[in-house]
Amino acid sequence: MIKSMTGYGKSNMSKNLREYQVEIKSVNHRYLDVSVKMPRSLSYLEEEIKKAVSTNITRGKVDVYITFNNNSLEGRDIKINTEIARMYIKELRGLAESEGIVADIPVTEISKLPDVLMIQNNQDDETLKNELLEVTNEAIENLVRTRKTEGEKIAQDLLARIQDIEEKVKKISSLSTGLIDEYVVKLNTRIKELLQDQEIDEARLAQEVVIYADKCSIEEEVTRLNSHIYQFRELLNSNEAVGKKLDFMIQEMNRETNTIGSKANNLEITNEVINMKTQLENIREQVQNIE
DSSP, X not given: OOOBSOEEEEEEXXXXXXXXXXXXXXXXXXXXXXXXEOOGGGGGGHHHHHHHHHHHOOSEEEEEEEEEEEOOOTTXXXXXXXXXXXXXXXHHHHHHHHHTOOOOOOHHHHHTSTTTEEEEEOOOHHHHHHHHHHHHHHHHHHHHHHHHHHHHHHHHHHHHHHHHHHHHHHHHHHHHHTHHHHHHHHHHHHHHHHHTTSOOOHHHHHHHHHHHHHHHOOHHHHHHHHHHHHHHHHHHTOSSOOHHHHXXXXXXXXXXXXXXXXXXXXXXXXXXXXXXXXXXXXXXHHXXXXX
16 A cells, blocks of 8 residues: 655664664655754764665655663773873972962862763674664654555545546546537538528538547547556555656646547536546645655
């Protein structure tokens, strides 16, 4: 079944005091455009995230929001920069001597000075990658699920509208079958009025009828419209991304409908053509939402 380009997915995961949250939103777009907002500490995984999205989604403007809190002590070490600490102590003692004050410097105070204490993060990058991709893929699954649900609603609406168009095509085809006979009667009546008692040239009359029949025949257009309607239904049942194909199909159906309108020499047919064009425009707007 078709999928909408509009959807939302979210997932949370906590593992060894590492907390992840991934939110994904998608809206209509001509192509696939993925934007990722994530903490700087995980920025080296941005391309992996985009790859995971593009594996499951082919069209849409997709925004990925990632938050990450690492409260784990795993892979973390505290290092003391001894050389910097000694330089602080030396300078502070020198200051104390020059000012005649007691140089009682607690080690805890030394540790608070800039660059004395350093926290080194030796977290395994592969672990973070696997955990982040796990929660991201779950969010993507949730996003795809909402896009499918929305797609089913759109498909139901499109099937109802394409059914309405098919019925209008049948009605137009039925109305067109009597146009030739109607034209012959009107033409005969008009010629008799003009020629009165003069003899009618039956050969010329037949020639005019053939010319008229050729000009107003919509048999080819009706056949192509029925073919497009069949293909449209088949595409709606496809599991592939068919939004662009459906859009092209609607353009072709509009072209055939316009041709019928230009050939129509009947008020009822003209009215049905107008109704079809309105319905096709409604379908075209809906198709813009399909992946």
